[in-house]
Structures are given as C-alpha cells and as structure tokens.
Amino acid sequence: MSKKTPTTFWEKLGNIDYRWLYALSLVFTIIPILQPLGLPVQVSEPTIGYYNAIDKLKPGSVVAISFGSSLALLDEQEAQYLATWKILFQRHMKVIFYCTYADSALILQKHLGTMVKPSDYGYKYGEDYVWLGYAPLGEAGEASFAQNIRGVYPKDQFGTPLDQIPMMKDINDQSKIDLLIFCYTSCTDVEWPVRQWVVPYKKPTIVATLGCCGPMAAPYYPTQIQGFLSGSGMGTEIEVYSRNPGPGALMSDAKNLGILPFLLFFVLGNVSYLGKRFKWGQPKEVK
Amino acid sequence: MVLFIDLLGGLVGTFFIISVLSMLWKDNPIFRIGQQAIIGATMAHYILLNFKSALNNAVLPMLGGNLLLFVPLLLGVLMYTRLKDNVAWIARYPTGVLVGVGTGVMIAGTLRGQIIDQIKNTVLDLTKSVISSNSTGMINNLLIAIGVVTAISFFTFTHEHKGVLGASAKIGRIFLMISLGANWSGEIVWYLTQLIGRLSWIINTVIKVMLLGG
C-alpha cells in the first residue's frame, strides 16, 4: 500500500493495522458463545405490529408467504422465520408457501421437515398448507402471482397440479388471500409487495427482512405495511413477544461483546484525529 | 451418535468457513482453493435451477401443446449468438425484449411507489399529527418533510449549490449523511450476526457435538 508511514503517536493511533481489529473482534465474539450472558431484550413497535397483523386474523384465514430467503443469510433471519411459522400454525391459519429465491426451498424443507413440523400442529398437507415450490419471480413475477397463481406456479413443490390440491381449489389470485408475509433479503424489494399488493389491492402485508433493510422498510410502516421484522434482533423480539423460544437469544447475547472492539477502535480513531487536529502533546507555537 | 456423513459435512463446512475468513489475513492457498471451489459449485447450482425451471415451465408445457412457449425458448437460445462474432448482432433482439419488459415494469412501478406515494406519506403523516395535536409527531413529521425537500435539492445539477439552494443542499446533505449512517448501522449488526452464527456452529455443533460427542 502506497501510504505515508505514520510518525507521531497520534498518527500511529489512527493507522493501527486493521488485522488487530479483526482479531480482537473474533475473540470477543467467541466469549459469549462459550459463556452466554442472558440479557433481556426490548420489543419494538414494528415487531408488535407484525405479530398483531397475524394475531387479529380469524383461524382458517389464508396467509401467503413469499419466501425469498437465502441460505447464506439464514443466521440473520432464522429466528424470525421459525417464530412466524409457529405463530401461524398455533393460530390455525391456512398457509401458502411459495419460494422466490433459489435456496429458499432448501430452507423451507429443513424448517417444515425437522424444526417446525406442521403435523405437530394437526396440519395436513394440501388442506391446511401448501408449498408451491420455487420460481425466480422478481417483481414482475410477484405481480403475476397476485393476478394468476397458476400462471407462475402451475404445480406445487411435489409436482401436483394446483387444481388437484383441495386447499387451492378456489384460490388463484390475491382476492382469497387475507395476509401477505413477504420474506426477502434485498432491501429495496420491500417496494415489490407495496407496489404489487398494497397499492393495487390494499392487501394487508407484513415483511421479514435483514437488519440492514430495516431503514428501507421503516418508511412504509405503518401506513402501507402493518409491521416488519428486520434482522436477528427483531427475530429475538418476536420469539420473546410470541413466547416461542428459538435461536435468536444466542445471537443477541454474542452481539454484546462482539461489537466492543469496534467501539474501542472508533474511540481510538477519534482520539487520533483530535490529537492531530489540536496537536496534543506538542509545544504550543509562539506567535 | 454422530453419523460419519454429518461429521464430514461439519469438517467440510468448517474448512470453507476458515477459508473465507482467512482472506482477511492475507492471500493464501486455503482461501484460493475455497474461492475456486465455490465458483464451480455456484455455477452448477445456477445451471441446475434454471434448466429445471425452463424444463418445468416451458419445455414440458410446450410438449403438452402450449406451442407459444417456443418463442421465449428460441429467444433464450438466440442469446448464444453473442459467442460468434459474425452473428453476435442477433443477441440484441432477445436483449431488447428483456430490457423492454424491465423498462415497462420499472416505469409502472416507479411512478407511484417511489414518487407519488413517498410524497403522499410525507404530507399525510404531517397532516395527521397536526390534526391530532401530537406535538412530538408534528415536529418529527415536519423534520421528515424538511429532510425530503432539502435532500431532493441536494441532487440539483442544473444550478450551482449557492445561495438558498446552497443552504438547502447543505441541510439536505446532513439528512443524507444520517441516513447513510443508519444504513451502515443496520448492516454492521447483521454481519456481526452472521459471524456469530458461523462461529457458534463451529463451536456448538462441529466441535462440541460432532467431535467431542457432547
């Protein structure tokens, strides 16, 4: 790197090799994994809105889940998903899962197959829930789904035509769907359900996304979306609020220490700047 | 009892996690092996998924009588003309279809979702807080409205940022900077979660359960 070599103490403080920051962060993140701290969390308004949007539906209402989740990002969202599936099944909603991202089917298979089995809640496939498989919908595909489900998913995940699935007999567009839960990983995708479901059909919609996408979802809450979950933090909140414990707790704990080395370097960077700016420790210039 | 296949999966996964993390230290063969392996893996995954999608949604329905689906398949195949210089021009036709559809989707969605609704929300939120005499809400929504107006003015390119426009752009820049900071903060905590997820998987699943049988 063609950088000027730091000479003064303050310059050195502002030019510490980044690898020290990396190493310290790694060590500090591991500590709470080995020894959890068990601190409580505060539940935020959008999480309560998210929960209430499901809670106020009558049992038997139809909930569509646009599942655009990525395996690589699952640590950030798994707590949200597991809690959501449990809430839906506990309240006996009829659920339509449709996967819009390549890895989503694998995640859903793992969730429904081993972690939150619908059969444990008395659910029967085809009558209480369906899984429409994967199609890379994009925004245009989401619009098509709202108009004609069979146009984008002629068969379910297992190759059965939708007409042969009892639950789907009368359902072919948004009109029979009571709530959309839009799960996504690309922040601006929040605009898709807003444009294709909320604006044209005024469909109640809640979204589940990554922590970084919270700021992009916030402007739509509560006028266009009734609630949102962003990141594992809100995943932990929904676990706590719905009393469905899950993987969110460990995540929240390890964040506590993992962030400290960064905070230390933030302080060092500013002390370095101020030291250079005000020439601390150097003899004052005589005018 | 841990199955061998699970243990192998755990070790393979751990190798790849270490491979990726090692790039932070410096370039090294473990990182490069992992990186090259993942190119091949994702390439195969991409091909499998899309060919399966084309087979189920076009080829099979076409064989079943929906002959119109031959058109998108043909357009897709025409894309490959790019590989041969003398016929590369043909690829512009399917490209044109893609861009045309994309542009249509974009225009229809942008008008209301990204412009009119954003302005509507700014107006309605402030109006509601004024009507309900919610002073905190009023101040907040007024600040949002000021943020919207001044941030838009920052993106003025036909006039220099001087005088009133300069002052407005300066205020807008402050709102924009806060927004950039807020976006950064949303991401850093998410990424920390990812780190925690992988480390806890290595410690709690691979080491404690698979290797130590705990």
Next chain:
Amino acid sequence: MKDGIYLDLTLLITLIVAMWYYNKVALAGKLPPLRKIPAIDAITEGVGKSIEENKPVHYAMGASGGQLYTQLVSMTLVALAFLNYISKLCAKYGANLIVHMPYQAESIPLIEAMVRDGYKSEGKPEFFNPGCLRYYGYGALTWTQSVTASYDTEGVGLNLSIGIFYSDCPISLEMAKIKGGLNVGGTGRWIMCYAFAMMCDYVFLGQEIYVAGAMVSGNPQMLSGVFVEEIGKYFSYILLALGFVVAAMGVSAATAFFAL
C-alpha cells in the same frame, strides 16, 4: 382508464413533454452547463495511476448488476454506459482492464458489446482481450471472493464500481482500498450508498450515477435527460405543496387527492 392513476399519468406526460423539449434544445446545442461532479475526473486520474503503477483497472457493476428485466434495469444501463467509457479510457491510454461481470448471464452480450465498442471507437479493437471478462457463477458470495482474489493476484490501480450493488460491495470496495487501489464508484440503490461513501475516494451518491453516466457519454440527448429529471423534481415540490394545501381541508381530502 383505471382509477387512481391520474397523478401518475400527469407525471409521465410531464416528463415525456420535457424530454421532447430538452431533446430539441440539446440537438440545437443550447443546453446550459451542468454542475461538475468531481468523481468523474477521478476516473481518468485512476486510469493514469494504474498505468503508472503497472496495475489493472477493475470495473465492477455488482454481483447482481446485470438485471435487464427488473425494476433496476435503468441502473444496469447506466453501469453499461460507464463500462463503455472506462473501456475507451483504457484503450486510449493503454491500461489493462478487468471486468468483473454480474451473475445474470443474460447481460453478458451487452457487457461484451460495450467493451468491444470502447476499444473499437478508440481505433484499437485488437487490444480487446476476451479474458478480461470474468464470470464467477451464481450469487454475491462467489463474486466477492473472486474479485478479492483478483485484487490480490493482479493488483489494483483503479477500482471503478458502478451499478446495482447489494451486500457485495462492502468487501470488494474495502479490499480494493486495503490493496491500495483508488476507489471510485456509486450506486442508485440508496441502501448501499453508505459503503461507497465510506470506502470510496470519490463517490457518486444515488442519482449522481445517472447524471454522471450522461456526462461521461458526452451525448447531448443523454445530457438533456438531466434537465428532465430536474423538471421531475419541480413536479414533486409542486405535488408536495398542493398536497399540503389540500390537506388544510382534512386528511380525507388529502387522501382523495393522492388517490387521483
């Protein structure tokens, strides 16, 4: 006509009329000058730096930057305009160009056409090297690693990153920075602009990529679009003001107004 689209239609027609008008002004050569964007000059500076250090120029339009049929198609087109520009600069000054292509294979024909045209328009079509077009398979994770590996092994003089970026840019930009590259770039996706603002030496924030794209094209019709965008902003100010005026009559009146 559907209900609830009159405002949309008014805006669309306003923009079309403005485009027609400014197009005429542009063709008559009467467009006023635009405010300068410093990051544009930094691109040429970066090409010079690359030649001086004997390192390549890297161009990235994002791991998912080849979207042609989605909402973000306009950003892909801007990224392609920049690709054409950087190809011309590299051809002109003899810099080595590496293009990190997005995973959307359907965008490859356009990408190759842009680079070839850049070399051709500088009269050096034989300098185009197909090996400079790098494809890394599906998704952001392989892309970010491969781009980092390329910085490591081939070095980085200038790293120009413009287009659709998701969570791929925080690694590619920071690694280019750590390896001593001059980072110039931006995205229209506001959510990711923070990474460019914090990691780039020169940044295009949000809309600036569109304006800069028009500027580097040097095409009067493209430049006239910047004036049309300004008309759009005036429209939004007017709509905001009208909204507040109508809102004085109550929330329902304002709601009805925006439902027009």
Next chain:
Amino acid sequence: MILSYFTPYDVFAQFKGIATNWVVLISAVTVAMGFVYMTNAQIKIYQKNKTTLQLAYTVMTYVFFLAFLIAGLSFKGDVSSPEYQWWFQNVYGNVGATVYAVMFFTLASSAYRTFVVSSIEAVSLILGGMIYTLRQVPLFQVYTPWIVPLGEWFLLVPNVGGSRGAVIAAAFAALVVGIRTLWGKEVTLEVSS
C-alpha cells in the same frame, strides 16, 4: 406493461403476465453462457500464470462443478435430494454465511477510518451510524435504555427524510432512462447494436 398499469383492459394485463413469464424463461435458458465465459477466464488466468498451484485452483473449480452437477442430477428429487442438500448446505451455505461475516470486519475497519468528527457531515454520519448500532445491541438496550427511542428516532425521522429525498431523486432519473429507452434514444442500447 405500461398500458396494463394505466388501463383496465384485460388484454394488457394478460400480455403483461405472458411477457413477465417469458423474460424469466429467456433468462433461464441463457445460464450456460456464463459457463462458457467462466471457462474462458479460467483458461486465460492459467495461461498468464502457469504454475502447479494455479492449475490446482482451476481444477478445483471443475471438481466442485461436477460434484454439484452430479449430485443435482443423479438422485431422486434433483436439487431437493438429501445428497444435493448435503453439498449445498455444507459448502454453499457456510461460504455464503461467512462472506457476510467478513463484511462485519470490512465495515468496522472502514468506520475506524471514516467515523472521525472532522466535519458536520461526518458527525451526522457518525450519529446516524453509532446510535442505531448501539440500539441493536442488548447490552446497551439494558444499561442505556434511552438509546432505544433515540435510535428509533434516528431511524424513523432524519433517516426517513433523507432516504425519501434520495429515493425520489433517483426515481426520476430511473424514469428518464426508462422513457428514453422506450423512445429508442438510449445510447447504451444503440452502442450494443
């Protein structure tokens, strides 16, 4: 597309449905082109650096390509088969998650460099960044509870104001590109032809 947005006629809505299905299919058919370009780049990189290590790297790409392809084609259920999932979750899942974990480090080091109180803009950036970061950390939620409403205020007030303005400005630019494209005046597309 645009007519289906503005008019109530079914024919345009149907056309929109067909067109949106078609583009997904066109895109799906083109994926193998990526393989051609990937191979081309691999060959060129090896030719530039003909070492055993580089050869091993290149071979690794194709070993994993074949491993995934075989796993995805040989078992019942294709990509949903347990065999394929084993590969996918252990390789792709872990690499993907770790790449995102790496970003924690790159974001932290970039903030160490840029989060310094050097100007009013930098202070705004720091406030927007640090307050909401601390709001998301349970430790600070518990011991400094005021950080929660303050963090949300930054998120929901100045952030919304700024980002709305930025989104509106970029939206106009995108619209102009769109209109220009449909008008046939988009220079990028002229170059490509």
